Amino acid sequence: MWLAAQAAGAADAPPLTHVVRPGDTLYGLAESYLEDPLLWPELQRANDVPNPRRLEPGSTITIPADLLDRTRGASVVHVSGAVTLVRDGAGQALAVGMRVRDGDVVRTEQSGFATLELLDGSVVRITGDSELQMHRARYMIRSKRADTVLDLGRGRVESSVTPQAPGGSRFRVRTPLMAAGVRGTEFGVSLTAGGAMTADVLDGSVQLLDRDAAARVAPPASGGTLVAAGQGVAVTGAGASAPVPLLPAPDLGAIPELQQRPLIDLSFPAVPGAASYRGFLSRDAQLDFVVANAVFPGPRLRFEGIDDGDYVAVVRAIDANGIEGRPSIRAFRLKARPEPPVTLAPQDGGEVSGGTVTLRWTTGAGAGGYDVQLARDPRFADLLLDRHDAGDGSLETPQLPSGVYYWRVRTYRLDATGQADAGPYGDPRKFSMRREAAPPSAPEQHGDELLFRWDGEPGQRYLLQIGRDPEFTSIVQEIRTGERQATLGGLEGGTYYLRVQATDPDGYVRRFTTPQRFRVLNVVRSGSGQPLNASDGSAVDRP
Structure with missing residues (x-):
């Protein structure tokens, strides 16, 4: 691609031709076209001229395109986003390897960016939403003198300028308000939305000049505003402000690596x-x-x-x-790819019952498989499940006690060698496992006492309630216990209702179990008040 762009960049700059007039010499033509008279041997070789001191009037001398490229313009070394090169009124996409020449305009869209390298090694960076015209970019090879003038129409340009040789070298960035001239520095020039020009200098110094002064090859010995390293200045229609210190660098130390x-x-x-x-x-x-x-x-x-x-x-x-x-x-x-899939079930923050849960997620084309983790904590330090190659979008967990759980999933793909290239895990998803509590079994009556038993889980605490109706509008007795059984006494004979509510170790309060109806016997007692028992040992119920 780079070679193709290089070829395209060279092809759009045809060689120049010059019709020889009386008195013309290769020395003079090299000075006129290449701004370096000492390059006359290059013209002699390119045109096969036998006697460089005698040029025949009316003959044609060709100035090769590659020789022109060595003495003017800038190379495109990087482009990102949408960037357009406008030449002779026609636009085309800017590409690496092209050359930007005198009169060309480079326009960047909002997120576009272009890096140009000049022949003296200076680098020009054009930020997003900007327009920069290459007014002039020349370089004298033998004398190592550069002459660069850039016109900023909008946006921002940043430059790293190679120290310029004395005796006529210059580097200027011009705006409608003022121009910035340097000999060698790191600086930026902006045109703000309000129409002001700003300049900021990181290294070296910048001299602000009016546009007329900037048109001269050498800057004036005095005049203008000098902006030193670490300073910036704003220019409006009223003139340039006094230089001010640049704002400090932001603290990016907390940004994750x-x-x-x-x-x-x-x-x-x-x-x-x-x-x-x-x-x-x-x-x-x-x-x-x-x-x-x-x-x-x-x-x-x-x-x-x-x-x-x-x-x-x-x-x-x-x-x-x-x-x-x-x-x-x-x-x-x-490292964001392959992207994690979208989780489907259980719902984040939801509640499930039954002891096991089926984790489900979306599947995508090109995925080699999925890794799934299940843990008791959102940092996944206490892992309960760490499954590689978890199947096609679903995984059933083992039996889980009641509690809060976190799960996450990531995608992996297989590279050319069959190795798994895993992407990042998705955000943790939380769910609560609340196993359905079984209703208490029928109470066992031993005389005046009733023994209740029920199923539960380790660490739970319980509230047992006895009521006269299934809506428990009239509660006769209740007891709180950490055991899975309770003994109650003092209930008169009759029909009652029983329910149990469990509180999990994490503080989650369960729903009451379905009310269960039971009957308390009217026990027949002896004269001493002791319950009478039948031959099988059970209490005798009074009809």
């Missing part, structure tokens, strides 16, 4: 004095290979549609005048 969701969400403490923040995701800390960029209103950056890999986040605070501050850098790894 591993990001596991396709939506990258990076939060950090606010910077005092910041009105907004510019954020970049880049393959490198120098921001030559930015994959996403945007301005955010608060200390929280969000990007999506980014491939898994290693990145750096670079963030600058922007003050109320639009001056961008010092950058902060945080390296991280994005």
